[in-house]
Amino acid sequence: MTLTKRIIPCLDIANGRVVKGLHFSSIKDAGDPVSLAEKYSREGADELVFLDITASEERRETIKVLVTKVARVIDIPFTVGGGVNTLQNARDILLCGADKVAINTGAVKNPQIITQLMQQFGRQCVVVAIDAKRNYTTEKGKNIFSDGNRQYWFEVFIYGGKYATGFDAIKWAKKVDELGAGEILLTSIDRDGTKDGYDIKLTQAIVDAVAIPVIASGGCGKPEHMLDVFKKSNVEAALAASIFHYETHSVDRVKKYLKKNGIPVRL
Numbered sequence: 639m640t641l642t643k644r645i646i647p648c649l650d651i652a653n654g655r656v657v658k659g660l661h662f663s664s665i666k667d668a669g670d671p672v673s674l675a676e677k678y679s680r681e682g683a684d685e686l687v688f689l690d691i692t693a694s695e696e697r698r699e700t701i702k703v704l705v706t707k708v709a710r711v712i713d714i715p716f717t718v719g720g721g722v723n724t725l726q727n728a729r730d731i732l733l734c735g736a737d738k739v740a741i742n743t744g745a746v747k748n749p750q751i752i753t754q755l756m757q758q759f760g761r762q763c764v765v766v767a768i769d770a771k772r773n774y775t776t777e778k779g780k781n782i783f784s785d786g787n788r789q790y791w792f793e794v795f796i797y798g799g800k801y802a803t804g805f806d807a808i809k810w811a812k813k814v815d816e817l818g819a820g821e822i823l824l825t826s827i828d829r830d831g832t833k834d835g836y837d838i839k840l841t842q843a844i845v846d847a848v849a850i851p852v853i854a855s856g857g858c859g860k861p862e863h864m865l866d867v868f869k870k871s872n873v874e875a876a877l878a879a880s881i882f883h884y885e886t887h888s889v890d891r892v893k894k895y896l897k898k899n900g901i902p903v904r905l
């Protein structure tokens with residue numbers, strides 16, 4: 639049986655509003671999270687991701703009131719992340735109506751929380767977000783790639799892409815799989831907001847390294863980019879923001895385009 643590919647709009651939240659940036663900075667307003675969530679659910683999105691992008695850096699929890707409001711207007715699976723670093727944070731988010739919890743900084747700082755979350759809420763509830771960026775150095779013990787002229791490896795970043803960890807993204811992905819993550823939300827910081835397409839090399843490297851589903855994120859500017867990532871990698875889902883927020887393309891039109899081009903999607 640062929641599994642259908644999932645199309646997932648993302649709501650990056652700052653100060654209660656949906657925002658969009660470039661390489662995780664230069665943030666600008668993109669609308670109201672509740673009305674956008676309702677629209678995407680109506681248009682046929684398979685899931686919705688809500689990320690409170692400044693929560694970890696500001697050392698606070700996700701805005702739970704907003705999570706509750708969004709959960710009330712949608713009828714699709716709902717993943718929420720931002721500032722999650724305890725089981726209680728996760729429990730609160732799930733009680734507000736989320737189906738899954740996304741964790742990034744909290745997992746890097748305390749990897750065992752992945753296992754604890756899995757044991758407490760089930761593997762299907764645990765999404766580990768990995769924000770990765772190309773590091774053009776060659777370090778022993780890293781998975782080295784080449785673009786012909788230069789060599790590089792993919793480094794994991796935390797606190798909304800502001801702090802380098804020294805972690806190799808491929809090794810970290812393998813570890814979170816072993817620790818009990820149910821899914822990986824993989825974002826290319828290099829491609830974020832560029833609308834130049836997904837980082838296929840990074841995406842396929844992570845897909846090859848793990849046994850759990852991977853969501854590609856960062857760089858989608860047109861439906862062709864989603865087609866490209868599905869054709870050139872075995873990724874199970876594609877996440878996008880700008881393409882949907884600014885009404886360049888609707889979710890249902892993108893899915894029809896993908897279906898027409900041989901990608902199995904749910905219409």
